[in-house]
Amino acid sequence: MEEIEIWEFVLKWALARMSTQHNVDNLSQWTSSNFEELEKILHDLIPHIRWFQIPSKLFWRKVNPFKSIFPKQLYEDIMGYYCDPDTPPTNAILPLRQNGKLIGGYNPLSLHPYNSYTNSNGSWQSTSDSFLFSFTKKEEINSAYITRVNLDSQVYAVCYGSNYGPAFGSGWDLIIDRNNIIKTCGRGTYLDVYNIINSGHNHILEDYEVYQVVKK
Incomplete structure (x- = not known):
């Protein structure tokens, strides 16, 4: 299973555990509380996905809309890696x-x-x-x-x-x-x-x- 598929599976799993059902295709309807609830569910799983193996176009389209649930440093590392792959990200250690x-x-x-x-x-x-x-x-x-x-x-x-x-x-x-x-x-x-x-x-x-x- 590729990393983007793992992310889609984990996201689907987390959505099923939220207190109310939400449409990932219409995030404009989400509130800050919805994202906070999703972050709490995925908090321990996010560091275990190999984000750097996801092609940048797929990351931007399928993961970036959920930027707010990421730890700030991890997200900066991912963006830095896509901008300059020669620079080792601090989380890939x-x-x-x-x-x-x-x-x-x-x-x-x-x-x-x-x-x-x-x-x-x-x-x-x-x-x-x-x-x-x-x-x-x-x-x-x-x-x-x-x-x-x-x-x-x-x-x-x-x-x-x-x-x-x-x-x-x-x-x-x-x-x-x-x-x-x-x-x-x-x-x-x-x-x-x-x-x-x-x-x-x-x-x-x-x-x-x-x-x-x-x-x-």
Whole structure:
């Protein structure tokens, strides 16, 4: 099922759960309360649709009329992506959920063995574009915190190893280890990583997702 079909299915499902029936072909008759009710029903589903995979013409025709139900930052990311596909949208990143907190990192490279530096623990690649982030409250953009790669040690910005999940930093600043463990082992590459995740503790992930940004 394509993403636009998922949106149409989810929208139809939500409309059936609204307190009164509404015609999506005549949104001029909708009130602000109608949109607010729809937003509450779809609030937890909207972030899970891959909006960036919907062609811009279809998005404008079938999704844009419901702009008011989107989180402001997400909608701006979508519009920014359509205007400039070379700019990675902030929502198409690697999100990690831990105890209601959203923790993640952006890796602008493909997930495969690298060659900037290698040892028995894995391989690293240099990039100045990666960063780590967290949301204390995942619904509130103002709760976001970002730490960018330290340019003096960017050779260790992102890491690949066959025995663990996505990893960032030299030793590692952020890593998904076996058994759904997320942790930091130091702050050699992302100097403010301790503002994102507590040092010296293993945290259990509820789940994690990896999104790929594809240039069209």
